[in-house]
Amino acid sequence: MKSADTNKKPIRTHGSLGPAPVVDTPLMKQYYQLKQQHPGAVLLFRVGDFYETFGEDAVTASRILDITLTKRGAGTSSETPLAGFPHHALDNYLPKLVRAGQRVAICDQLEDPKMAKGLVKRGITELVTPGVSLHDNVLERKSNNYLCAVHFGKQEAGISFLDISTGEFLVAQGTIEYLGKLLQNFQPAEVLFCKKSRAEFEGHFGPDYCHFALDEWVFGFDYGHDTLTRHFRTTSLKGFGIDGLREGITAAGCILHYLAETKHTDVGHIGSIGRLEEDKYVWLDRFTVRNLELVHAQHPGGVPLIDILDQTVTPMGARLLRKWVVLPLKEPAQIQRRLDTVEALLQTPELLENLLQHLRQINDLERLISKVAVRRINPRELLQLARALEAIGPIRAELAASGIKALQKLADQLNPCQALREEIRAKVREDAPILTNQGGVLNDGVDQELDELRAMAFSGKDYLFQLQQRAIQETGISSLKVAYNKVFGYYLEVTNAHKDKVPASWIRKQTLVNAERYITEELKTYEEKILHAEERLFVIEQNIYNDLVLFAAEYVAQIQQNARAIGVADCLASFAATARQHRYVKPTVDDSTLLDIRAGRHPVIERQLPPGEQYIPNDIRLDQDEQQIVVITGPNMAGKSALLRQTALIVLLAQIGSFVPADAAHIGVIDKIFTRVGASDNLSKGESTFMVEMTETASILNNLSDRSLVLMDEIGRGTSTYDGISIAWAIVEHLHNWPKARAKTLFATHYHELNQLADDCPRVRNYNVAVKEADGRILFLRKLREGGSEHSFGIHVARMAGMPTSVVLRANEIMHHLEQERASAGVDTDGATEFDEVLAGLDVAPAPVATPEAARPGPRAQPAAAVHSAPRPSLQLSMFEPADPALERIRELLESLDVNTLTPIEALLKLNELKLATRSK
Numbered sequence: 001m002k003s004a005d006t007n008k009k010p011i012r013t014h015g016s017l018g019p020a021p022v023v024d025t026p027l028m029k030q031y032y033q034l035k036q037q038h039p040g041a042v043l044l045f046r047v048g049d050f051y052e053t054f055g056e057d058a059v060t061a062s063r064i065l066d067i068t069l070t071k072r073g074a075g076t077s078s079e080t081p082l083a084g085f086p087h088h089a090l091d092n093y094l095p096k097l098v099r100a101g102q103r104v105a106i107c108d109q110l111e112d113p114k115m116a117k118g119l120v121k122r123g124i125t126e127l128v129t130p131g132v133s134l135h136d137n138v139l140e141r142k143s144n145n146y147l148c149a150v151h152f153g154k155q156e157a158g159i160s161f162l163d164i165s166t167g168e169f170l171v172a173q174g175t176i177e178y179l180g181k182l183l184q185n186f187q188p189a190e191v192l193f194c195k196k197s198r199a200e201f202e203g204h205f206g207p208d209y210c211h212f213a214l215d216e217w218v219f220g221f222d223y224g225h226d227t228l229t230r231h232f233r234t235t236s237l238k239g240f241g242i243d244g245l246r247e248g249i250t251a252a253g254c255i256l257h258y259l260a261e262t263k264h265t266d267v268g269h270i271g272s273i274g275r276l277e278e279d280k281y282v283w284l285d286r287f288t289v290r291n292l293e294l295v296h297a298q299h300p301g302g303v304p305l306i307d308i309l310d311q312t313v314t315p316m317g318a319r320l321l322r323k324w325v326v327l328p329l330k331e332p333a334q335i336q337r338r339l340d341t342v343e344a345l346l347q348t349p350e351l352l353e354n355l356l357q358h359l360r361q362i363n364d365l366e367r368l369i370s371k372v373a374v375r376r377i378n379p380r381e382l383l384q385l386a387r388a389l390e391a392i393g394p395i396r397a398e399l400a401a402s403g404i405k406a407l408q409k410l411a412d413q414l415n416p417c418q419a420l421r422e423e424i425r426a427k428v429r430e431d432a433p434i435l436t437n438q439g440g441v442l443n444d445g446v447d448q449e450l451d452e453l454r455a456m457a458f459s460g461k462d463y464l465f466q467l468q469q470r471a472i473q474e475t476g477i478s479s480l481k482v483a484y485n486k487v488f489g490y491y492l493e494v495t496n497a498h499k500d501k502v503p504a505s506w507i508r509k510q511t512l513v514n515a516e517r518y519i520t521e522e523l524k525t526y527e528e529k530i531l532h533a534e535e536r537l538f539v540i541e542q543n544i545y546n547d548l549v550l551f552a553a554e555y556v557a558q559i560q561q562n563a564r565a566i567g568v569a570d571c572l573a574s575f576a577a578t579a580r581q582h583r584y585v586k587p588t589v590d591d592s593t594l595l596d597i598r599a600g601r602h603p604v605i606e607r608q609l610p611p612g613e614q615y616i617p618n619d620i621r622l623d624q625d626e627q628q629i630v631v632i633t634g635p636n637m638a639g640k641s642a643l644l645r646q647t648a649l650i651v652l653l654a655q656i657g658s659f660v661p662a663d664a665a666h667i668g669v670i671d672k673i674f675t676r677v678g679a680s681d682n683l684s685k686g687e688s689t690f691m692v693e694m695t696e697t698a699s700i701l702n703n704l705s706d707r708s709l710v711l712m713d714e715i716g717r718g719t720s721t722y723d724g725i726s727i728a729w730a731i732v733e734h735l736h737n738w739p740k741a742r743a744k745t746l747f748a749t750h751y752h753e754l755n756q757l758a759d760d761c762p763r764v765r766n767y768n769v770a771v772k773e774a775d776g777r778i779l780f781l782r783k784l785r786e787g788g789s790e791h792s793f794g795i796h797v798a799r800m801a802g803m804p805t806s807v808v809l810r811a812n813e814i815m816h817h818l819e820q821e822r823a824s825a826g827v828d829t830d831g832a833t834e835f836d837e838v839l840a841g842l843d844v845a846p847a848p849v850a851t852p853e854a855a856r857p858g859p860r861a862q863p864a865a866a867v868h869s870a871p872r873p874s875l876q877l878s879m880f881e882p883a884d885p886a887l888e889r890i891r892e893l894l895e896s897l898d899v900n901t902l903t904p905i906e907a908l909l910k911l912n913e914l915k916l917a918t919r920s921k
Ligand SMILES: Nc1ncnc2c1ncn2[C@@H]1O[C@H](COP(=O)(O)OP(=O)(O)OP(=O)(O)O)[C@@H](O)[C@H]1O
Pocket: 605, 614, 615, 616, 617, 634, 635, 636, 637, 638, 639, 640, 641, 642, 643, 750, 782
């Protein structure tokens, strides 16, 4: 990047520093020059033993790090805020800044200040950003830390993820929904996009992602392709199976560009790039991932599925499990292999125990080898690497002898890398320090010169001790001591009380309050010898250590393969451990379209219940021919949502290869799980959100297949009753009548009116979650039983929640009144209710499938005119009052609709339009 001409005018930084102070010294001139290289980053500027921040950076740093904010040049034209911390505290403070979402540029002194002529040379040595970090304090052991890049193409969009701490590099291309799902699944720490795409990105995915916008030229396909092929040293990307992904390649190229920008150039551990194939995994839309709380809880204090499931003992296993959970499989054979292995592990408890015990020794093999690749591994970590490799041998032996095919295959992938292990053990001292430049890293006998220098340094120190003893004897000053500091080197220190006994040949060097410090010729000579030996010794150690790291770097690919195999073994062992501990059973997973769960339980809720309370299991059966859609009614708190979610979670667990919380489960593979929850914070967020959601719902509903599972929970709750029921009704009808697919559906509602759907739609069945009323109170039985419910129990729940008795009594009175009114006014001669009329008038559903049931009187059997001809004293829809001209317009709009060609979703959108029109009148 070009820096401004700094000779003539005062340097001004880019926006973030605000009005820049006048540059008054060469040091500040140097600072602003460096600051301009990464204007958006907090610059930690090394001055002596401190990292300093200036201007806005200082304000930010002091707020995040809770360090003192002072002023530099207070009261002068160059006054600027200042905050700093000692350089050795970097490991402590840097992660705090990065975790707070800051990008941090570290500027170091590039030469020894003692040697520098004039201003010390400084430069940015690293740019640490939330998505590009190798610091243990920034990274979470159990999750990946992804950097992501998004590129919007003309037809499709591309996306790429990289975890630099593990070397995992992924790419995908597809629709905006697919990208949204991947973002939700991978939860990147930082997203890169093109400057001009900011609005597009935020429009689709919201403003909450920590992001960085790059120049447009970075997002060229040719540039991306070249960057990738140069990195992988290949001529094409065919070998990775990604050559057709134009937008994806562009995004991936942008990631590598960013690594270079942030000075991450040693990235040999990024040895491959994998494609995230949309077809391979169950489609979980982003609401489903969030709503099922797979990896993150929706509310503070909530427990996500992963916390219940995760019994892994290695970080590789924990990270892989998080991926398995959000990417369930669709191929029955692949699922079966995992299930069979878990079963085999359960049948051989001794193998499971041994495996877990050895796995516990493994540590974070994957991140350790990445540190080797980027040359940032310290001696203690290298020892950890050796220890991890030592555990590989026994694991390989256990797996190979297991007699379980899948585990034997894993054993074949493991390699204890004996030569590397032995080399580390032979060279690195067991008690090696973290730093490599202060000695004590290598064993004796590793290098002859090193041994000789060590002997000299140590004997020199012995000599100094003898010198001290001699001086004490000669002068009679028993408190005399030999000491060392960086400025004067070795010196003799004598307290003031004895200074008259000091020989004349001693040279005074420093006067303290209570003592004098001296040097002698002899002391100087020995000091030089010792320091020289030490300096040389440190250099030799450093060189040998660097060579050892280079040697280890040759094992990167092999150790990454070990790490992957260990991750798989750990996940499977974790499934077995969970199944054993919590009574999970092996599901049957096949190509059928049946979903039959016997005595299923919610894996999370059952573990959260207070002691003594039992989770009540329930059966759920869905198929294509008889029971495609189950409408579940029941009062608030009955357990409807729990039932929906447990069904999805059981399917999901089965398809990631885990046993399931049930007595038995038969699962014909599901290809998509689609969830909509009509929570008030969802549908009622605002019209625009509502529209976006409806449009998305539309596109997803139209893409469902016979293998899809749809969960609708209180759809329409966030809007008015009529809207809510209409939308819910239309969606169920669509799902039932859509000729292209019969998606299995669970529909929870407390609109008991929806029970009428079963009259028209032969594959819709009514169920309810049982409750018992006794003495005006309600007892939740949590049992699903066939049949609809007659009324909702909101008032009882209000009582349970501690509502004042007077309010509860009054509510009861009003309810009875309304029920009576409704009974006398809302039922016409055919038995259709007021609500039926409204639906009939709008006719939002497509023509029913021709079945005998469809001929029965029901909502759609009513002609549109019925809306006006039937008496409606109590449930007036004022928008149909003819007197109002604005409403006339709405009527015209309605009449202009061709209901025979209108799709259900177009109808929903029209409904919304009408709603807006009524509001604007
Ligand atoms: N089968 C069950 N066994 C034991 N407890 C259960 C069961 N199902 C649900 N519960 C408990 O009941 C609570 C309420 O359940 P849930 O949220 O599913 O009710 P709901 O019918 O969806 O209510 P609402 O209509 O208010 O959303 C849950 O938080 C859970 O603690």
